[in-house]
Amino acid sequence: MSIKKFTGAEIVIHSLHKENTEFVFGYPGGAVLNIYDAIFQLKKFKHVLVRHEQAAVHAADAYSRSTGKVGVALVTSGPGATNAVTGIATAHMDSIPMVIISGQVPTHAIGQDAFQECDTVGITRPCVKHNFLIKKIEDIAPTIKKAFHIARSGRPGPVVVDIPKDITAEEAVFEYPSEIELRSYHPVEKGHQGQITKALELLISSKKPMVYTGGGVVLGDASEQLTKLIKKLGFPITSTLMGLGGFPADENQFLGMLGMHGTYEANMAMQECDVLIAIGSRFDDRVIGNPDHFLSKPRKIIHIDIDPASISKRVKIDIPIVGNVKSVLEDMNEVYSTLEKNHDKKIQSDWMATIEEWKSKKSLSYKNSDKVIKPQYVVEELHKVTNGDAFITSDVGQHQMWAAQYYPFNKPRRWLNSGGLGTMGVGLPYAMGAQLAHPEAQVACITGEASIQMCIQELSTCKQFHLPVKIINLNNRYMGMVRQWQEFFYGNRYAESYMDALPDFVKLAESYGHVGLQIEKPSEVTDALKEAFSEKNKERLVFLDFLTDQTENVYPMVPNGKGLSQMILSEDL
Amino acid sequence: MRHIISLLMENEAGALSRVAGLFSARGYNIESLTVAPTEDPSLSRMTIVTSGSDDVIEQIIKQLNKLIDVVKVLDLNDGKHIERELMLVKVKASHQYREEMKRISDIFRGRIIDVSDNTFTIEITGSSTKLDAYLDSLDKSAIVETVRTGASGIGRGDRILKI
Numbered sequence: 009m010s011i012k013k014f015t016g017a018e019i020v021i022h023s024l025h026k027e028n029t030e031f032v033f034g035y036p037g038g039a040v041l042n043i044y045d046a047i048f049q050l051k052k053f054k055h056v057l058v059r060h061e062q063a064a065v066h067a068a069d070a071y072s073r074s075t076g077k078v079g080v081a082l083v084t085s086g087p088g089a090t091n092a093v094t095g096i097a098t099a100h101m102d103s104i105p106m107v108i109i110s111g112q113v114p115t116h117a118i119g120q121d122a123f124q125e126c127d128t129v130g131i132t133r134p135c136v137k138h139n140f141l142i143k144k145i146e147d148i149a150p151t152i153k154k155a156f157h158i159a160r161s162g163r164p165g166p167v168v169v170d171i172p173k174d175i176t177a178e179e180a181v182f183e184y185p186s187e188i189e190l191r192s193y194h195p196v197e198k199g200h201q202g203q204i205t206k207a208l209e210l211l212i213s214s215k216k217p218m219v220y221t222g223g224g225v226v227l228g229d230a231s232e233q234l235t236k237l238i239k240k241l242g243f244p245i246t247s248t249l250m251g252l253g254g255f256p257a258d259e260n261q262f263l264g265m266l267g268m269h270g271t272y273e274a275n276m277a278m279q280e281c282d283v284l285i286a287i288g289s290r291f292d293d294r295v296i297g298n299p300d301h302f303l304s305k306p307r308k309i310i311h312i313d314i315d316p317a318s319i320s321k322r323v324k325i326d327i328p329i330v331g332n333v334k335s336v337l338e339d340m341n342e343v344y345s346t347l348e349k350n351h352d353k354k355i356q357s358d359w360m361a362t363i364e365e366w367k368s369k370k371s372l373s374y375k376n377s378d379k380v381i382k383p384q385y386v387v388e389e390l391h392k393v394t395n396g397d398a399f400i401t402s403d404v405g406q407h408q409m410w411a412a413q414y415y416p417f418n419k420p421r422r423w424l425n426s427g428g429l430g431t432m433g434v435g436l437p438y439a440m441g442a443q444l445a446h447p448e449a450q451v452a453c454i455t456g457e458a459s460i461q462m463c464i465q466e467l468s469t470c471k472q473f474h475l476p477v478k479i480i481n482l483n484n485r486y487m488g489m490v491r492q493w494q495e496f497f498y499g500n501r502y503a504e505s506y507m508d509a510l511p512d513f514v515k516l517a518e519s520y521g522h523v524g525l526q527i528e529k530p531s532e533v534t535d536a537l538k539e540a541f542s543e544k545n546k547e548r549l550v551f552l553d554f555l556t557d558q559t560e561n562v563y564p565m566v567p568n569g570k571g572l573s574q575m576i577l578s579e580d581l
Numbered sequence: 582m583r584h585i586i587s588l589l590m591e592n593e594a595g596a597l598s599r600v601a602g603l604f605s606a607r608g609y610n611i612e613s614l615t616v617a618p619t620e621d622p623s624l625s626r627m628t629i630v631t632s633g634s635d636d637v638i639e640q641i642i643k644q645l646n647k648l649i650d651v652v653k654v655l656d657l658n659d660g661k662h663i664e665r666e667l668m669l670v671k672v673k674a675s676h677q678y679r680e681e682m683k684r685i686s687d688i689f690r691g692r693i694i695d696v697s698d699n700t701f702t703i704e705i706t707g708s709s710t711k712l713d714a715y716l717d718s719l720d721k722s723a724i725v726e727t728v729r730t731g732a733s734g735i736g737r738g739d740r741i742l743k744i
Contacts, residue, residue, distance in 0.1 A: 129595060134606050138649040141595070158649060191744065192591060192652040317643035320636065 016145045016176035017046035020109065023152040025052040026184040027107075029080050031071060031444055032056070033064040037084025038124060039111025042176035056444065056473060059465040061088050063437040065095020066463070069104050070434075070441025073424045074399055076229060078159050079106040079441070085113055086124030089170075090131065094431060096166050097135035101428025102250060103227055105164035107155045112141070114174040128170045137165030142172065145180040153188045162195025163315040164227060195314065199331030204339050205347075207310040207327045210283055212351040214308075216359040217243045218281035220266065222295075223250030223427065224288015224313060224333050226420045231255065233337035234287065240344060242353055244363050246274035248289050249412055250427040257416030263363070264372070267295040268566045269409040272371035275564070275572040277363055278302075285310040288333045291322040292428075299323060301571025312336050371564050372413055375580040381530050383407060383482045383556045386537075387414035390452060390480060393537040398422070398450040401438035403459030404430045406488035409562045411454040433462030439477040440469060450478070450541060457483040457553075458507050467520040470549045478540045479551045481513060484558045492561045496576075497568075517551035526553045583612070583632045585657040585664055585734040587742050588645060592618050592625040596650040600627065603648065609633065609641050613666075613709075613731025624652065624744070628733045630709070652744055661737040667704070668712045669694075671726040672719065674701040682723070689715040700725060708732075 014022065020043050024032065033056045036044045047055050058064040061083045068079030079099075083092045089110045099106050113122040129141045138158050140151050148171065155167040211217050219241075225234050231254050238245050238255060245255050246266040255262055264271035266278055278284070278296070284307055289295070296302045299322055310327040311319055319328040329336055344351075374384050387410050390398075400415055402408040402425040417423050424438045439453040453460075460481055470477060482488075490505040517524030523545060527536045533554070540550040563578035590596050597616055604611050612630040619626045631641060638656065645654045657664075670691075674682045675698075686693060686703045689711065695702035705715055709732050716724065736742065 130598070133595075133599060133602055190649070193649050315647070317640065317647050319643075321640060324636075 011181050013179040014182040015042065015046065016148055016171070016178050016180070017042035018050065019145070019148045019180070019182045020152070020171065020176065021046045021050045021052050022182055023149050023184055024080060027078065027152070027156045029053045031068070032080045032082050033058055033068040033071075033441070034082030035061050035064055035084065035088060037088050037111065039085035039113060039173045040082060040088075042173065043082065043109070043111065043171075056440075056469070058437070058469050060463065061091035062095050062433065063440070063463050063466045063469065065092045065106070065108060066098065066434050066437035067441035067444070068106055069095060069099045070401065070424050070438035071445045072104050072106055073438075074421050074442040075445045076421065078156055079104070081106065081108045083108065084111045084124065085128070086126045088124075089126055089128040093131060093135065096132055096168065098426050098429045098431045098434060099166040100135045100137065102223060102426065103164050104166065105159040106166040107152070107159055108166060108168045110168060110170045112170045112172040115172045116174070118172065128168065132168045136168050139168035139170065141170045142175055145175050145178045148175070149182060149184050150188065153185050154190065157188055157190070158193065162193075196316070196330050197332045197335055199312065199329045199336035199339060201339065203327055203329045204336065205343055207285065207329060208340060208343050208347055210308055210310065210327065211241065211243070211285060212347060214283035215355055216280060216282040217241075217356060218277050218284050219243050219245040219287065220247070220278060220284060220289055221245065221251045221254050221287045222248040222289025225251050225254035228288060228314070228333035229420070230288070230334035230337050231420045233334055233341060237337055237341050237344065240341075240348070241351075242356070244277055244360070246270065246278065248292070248295050248427070249425070251289065252412060252423045253417035253420040256418040258418055263367070265412055266572070267292075268297070269413065269562050269564065270566075272369045272564055272575060272577065273363055273366035275566065275575060276366045279305055279571065279573040280362075281307055283308045283310070285312070287312045287337070288314075290318045296323065297566045297572045297574070298569055301574070304571070369581065371577060371581065373581060374578060376530070377557070378530050380557045381527065381533060381554050383410050383484070383554075383560055384414050385530065386480060386482060386533055386554050386556065387411055387454065389534050389537055390454070391415045393534070393541055394450050394452065398452050399424065399439075399442040399446060401425060401435050401442060401451070401453045403435035403455045403462075404432045405456055405459060405490075406492065406560075406562050407454050407456045407459070407482040410482070415454075432459040435459060436463050436466045436470075436477075436479070439479075440466060440473070440475055443475045443477050444473065452478045452480055454480045454482065456488060457481060457485065457510055457513070458487045464516070467517065467522060467549070471521045474547060475549060476545070476547050477549055479549070481551065481553045482556050483510075483513070483553050484556045484560065485510065486558060489562070495561070496565075513551055513553040517549070522549040522551055524551045524553065526555065528555045582634075582638075583630065584638050585662065585732060586629045586631060586642065586645070586654065587657055587734055588627050588629070588654045589619070589624050589652045589742060589744060590627060590648075591650045591652065592623055593650060596625065597627075599648050599650055600629070600645065603644055604631075607640075607644065609637065613729075615731040615733055626742075628731070630732050653742060655736070655742045657734045657736060660740050662734050662740070663737060664708050664732050664734045665706050666709050666712055666732045667706045667730045668715075669728045670703045670705065670716070670724065671700050672703065673699060673723045673725060675699050678723065685715075685718055689718075691715065
């Protein structure tokens with residue numbers, strides 16, 4: 009009996025199936041036709057046809073962000089791959105585990121400037137965790153195995169596998185490796201016990217401790233361990249944009265987001281603390297402001313991170329702990345139970361009182377209006393209508409900050425946005441990925457009239473796959489964040505930030521077969537939101553076009569180059 | 582400060598561009614870079630000469646270690662090491678200068694490996710500073726062409742970079 013042989017394309021599909029792939033987001037083209045034919049015939053997973061490759065990668069990215077599993081996208085060679093680059097770079101900056109399969113021209117045509125040829129491995133190299141060009145059919149299965157392993161282990165990230173068309177037509181036996189050994193890749197899992205004890209001793213003896221967490225807590229599924237430890241310690245805690253939901257926002261210890269648009273109390277506590285513990289965060293420029301100003305206050309810093317290269321990259325660390333955040337926090341909980349008796353919380357009571365004083369400033373208050381819709385009000389009402397339990401995606405700009413400030417998250421993986429790369433256009437494809445992964449959940453995309461137009465074609469994908477996402481368009485007829493910077497720093501010269509010639513979003517939504525509503529009055533906001541989430545529209549995409557205050561700004565704001573305690577506060581305070 | 586970093590990496594297409602790309606993307610200096618397969622043909626050994634503050638060098642080592650294709654990294658400056666570079670120099674050596682060129686080359690233990698009516702080609706090895714010193718000792722107008730390999734380095738005694 010002869011051994012059964014499979015085509016390269018079939019091996020790709022079976023390998024993805026072995027990795028428990030549920031969804032592949034993609035767009036067909038010449039170089040991947042064999043793979044698409046195998047998808048058609050084998051039916052091993054659901055393929056989601058997008059309208060632009062960028063959206064395929066974003067949607068796969070959101071599937072990953074909202075589930076913790078590896079997202080998979082499939083694109084063709086040349087423009088398929090280059091269109092995917094923005095999505096790949098977005099995932100890379102936020103450490104999202106993904107595998108992107110790209111078609112390549114046939115092996116003999118590589119380097120000949122063939123039709124739809126580009127050097128995909130070369131182009132994506134700086135924005136992937138790793139990438140591969142398949143050279144022979146026998147390499148397909150082990151390479152896909154490696155790609156998934158690299159994508160999800162250590163500090164996660166996207167991995168590109170580029171497959172020439174001729175190899176997908178060849179035949180070979182298929183055996184998916186159960187284990188893979190990479191002699192050059194051994195991410196650290198367990199934190200150093202001595203460092204963990206040292207860190208806890210320093211924390212409990214400090215007078216002004218502060219906890220600052222980031223996306224690593226969410227990506228590492230360490231919320232439970234974090235919450236347990238911080239509640240026991242009783243310390244104030246803040247989070248980056250990427251870490252929101254890692255610690256319940258309802259807890260009194262939570263000071264809100266920090267950074268450029270962080271709360272007064274979070275930024276002041278960061279600046280004034282004497283011991284800071286950073287957990288799965290990386291001292292980004294939008295987070296600590298001017299590093300020299302940040303370092304002008306003496307304080308000891310503990311840093312837990314899975315990536316050794318994140319330690320002492322922007323700020324010198326006193327006690328580094330390299331390891332998986334979840335495992336390190338588990339160990340910390342254990343060590344703390346033996347140290348708890350030495351923890352005299354009274355030495356921290358003055359600090360806690362200072363923080364309450366800072367909180368009383370209520371830096372997020374704004375003056376509501378009955379004439380014009382305030383964007384903050386829309387987000388607050390959305391929070392009420394969805395009981396604070398929706399998956400919220402956003403694009404990039406003012407609306408993103410208002411979403412982060414006014415929609416408190418109590419659970420991880422509920423808040424999906426492009427924190428690192430700051431990619432406008434992610435909101436709608438992110439909502440698609442989240443809705444497919446969680447078909448019963450409420451999914452809302454908070455966006456603006458500028459961002460939404462960057463991937464608007466995906467309204468068609470939503471129609472095809474019956475995705476009832478709710479689009480909350482905070483339409484102020486400006487690229488709001490650009491306008492805000494021009495108002496503050498460029499003498500009110502609004503260069504090209506006005507969105508002229510906007511479409512009628514209601515008709516646009518309707519033309520794609522969705523529901524569209526325009527809301528002009530503050531008194532209509534809540535009813536519109538209720539209608540969008542009503543039983544009647546359970547199966548429908550609803551596009552809510554809120555005409556909001558054109559001149560509203562995001563506060564507080566740490567101007568570029570300034571220190572965390574040098575915030576501009578709202579005049580409404 | 583100047584550092585010599587040695588590393589072992591998978592001998593695969595594209596591995597070199599990952600290292601070179603890392604240096605350009607993050608704005609690190611490369612003074613020289615040499616690479617060739619080792620006695621184990623699946624591995625290449627690279628020597629990079631770079632410079633930067635201690636913090637920058639620490640980041641360079643960490644970022645190199647992060648590359649999936651990089652198996653092992655060693656900062657040779659962390660201990661005693663030997664550094665050698667090979668240079669080929671073509672110098673003007675017409676009649677009246679022939680003796681002089683031979684004498685200077687002998688002082689630096691260079692070897693004349695090619696002779697023509699008007700030129701010598703000299704092979705010389707040593708630390709990069711020795712090669713610089715040799716060039717400095719020549720009249721600039723006498724130098725026709727030079728080619729240098731960049732430094733290779735190895736630890737002294739028991740300091741070994743191997744998997």
